[in-house]
Amino acid sequence: MQAADIMTRNVITVSPDSEVREIASLLLEHGISAVPVVDAADKVLGIVSEGDLIRRVEDDKRKSWWLRLFVVNDPGEYVKSHGRRAHEIMTPDPLTIAEDTPLAQISRLLEKHHIKRVPVVKAGKLVGIVSRANLLQGFAVAGPEATASADDREIREAIHKEIDENTGVLVDRINVIVSQGKVELWGLVESDQERMAVQVAAENAAGVKEVKNNLGYVPRGFGAA
Numbered sequence: 073m074q075a076a077d078i079m080t081r082n083v084i085t086v087s088p089d090s091e092v093r094e095i096a097s098l099l100l101e102h103g104i105s106a107v108p109v110v111d112a113a114d115k116v117l118g119i120v121s122e123g124d125l126i127r128r129v130e131d132d133k134r135k136s137w138w139l140r141l142f143v144v145n146d147p148g149e150y151v152k153s154h155g156r157r158a159h160e161i162m163t164p165d166p167l168t169i170a171e172d173t174p175l176a177q178i179s180r181l182l183e184k185h186h187i188k189r190v191p192v193v194k195a196g197k198l199v200g201i202v203s204r205a206n207l208l209q210g211f212a213v214a215g216p217e218a219t220a221s222a223d224d225r226e227i228r229e230a231i232h233k234e235i236d237e238n239t240g241v242l243v244d245r246i247n248v249i250v251s252q253g254k255v256e257l258w259g260l261v262e263s264d265q266e267r268m269a270v271q272v273a274a275e276n277a278a279g280v281k282e283v284k285n286n287l288g289y290v291p292r293g294f295g296a297a
Contacts, residue, residue: 073251075178075192076171077220078210079200081232082244083191085110088117088159095120095158102244103260103290106189108166109158114197118162121188125161168193169202175210178202205258206247213249213256223279224250230277231255239269246270246287253281260290 085108086095098107099122106121168191169178181190182204192200228250236243246259255274261267267287274283 073175073210073220074171075169075173075175075200075202077225077228078175078206078247078249079171079192079202080206080244080247081200082236083108083198083201084244085114085198086120086158087111088157088162090158092125092156092158092161096125099125102242108191108198108201109162110198116166116168116191116193116198117159118164119166119189119191120158120162124163166191170194171199175207179207182207209247209249209256209258213251213254220251224253227253227255227277227279231274231280234273234277235270239266239273241266241270245290248274253279254284255280255282256284256286258286259288261287262290 084098084102084104086098088109088111090109095107099105105123106119108116109118109120110116167181167185167187169181171192171194173192178190182188189201189203191198192202228248231248231250232243232246235241235246235248241261245261246257249256249258255277257270257274261270267285267289270287271283271285274280
């Protein structure tokens with residue numbers, strides 16, 4: 073299987089001028105740990121993670137007045153810890169992968185670079201993102217060496233489209249993995265009705281042989297400001 077078979081397509085992104093408060097709200101609202109920073113042409117400029125936001129607070133608390141006397145000021149670190157917009161605090165020029173990158177290679181890249189997710193680009197534009205969770209879902213369904221057919225990819229696209237356009241469920245919280253016509257559903261929903269709606273959308277897609285529903289429920293208070 074490849075990145076295209078497991079990646080999240082409906083990626084939450086921010087612009088270079090997005091404010092820190094806005095980014096924090098997006099992470100909370102969607103239950104994600106990072107957002108790509110893209111320009112008007114969907115080119116990936118950087119990534120802002122929850123770690124970047126947390127470090128801002130920790131750095132400010134850690135540096136007491138007496139410690140500052142012994143610290144050489146660094147302009148770059150100052151911008152990272154005091155910046156108010158995405159382009160000031162993001163990790164620039166992040167590692168990216170193509171849609172046809174094999175799962176085993178993605179796994180090695182995440183491990184080597186100590187990252188939790190990697191953007192997927194096509195012709196220089198963001199088309200998805202692969203997280204550790206996506207990777208584990210792919211391994212659980214088909215294993216690292218399995219292949220996905222064109223039919224499997226068509227099924228995946230059809231299910232995603234149906235969920236997005238007709239069920240009322242937030243598709244960015246849902247991941248669909250298809251192998252040999254067998255579908256596994258992963259992610260979070262807010263109710264039994266949503267869980268069943270996603271399952272029905274999968275069952276009704278042409279070519280589906282079997283549906284395994286692994287969807288969980290959004291924790292109480294999830295996304296609350």
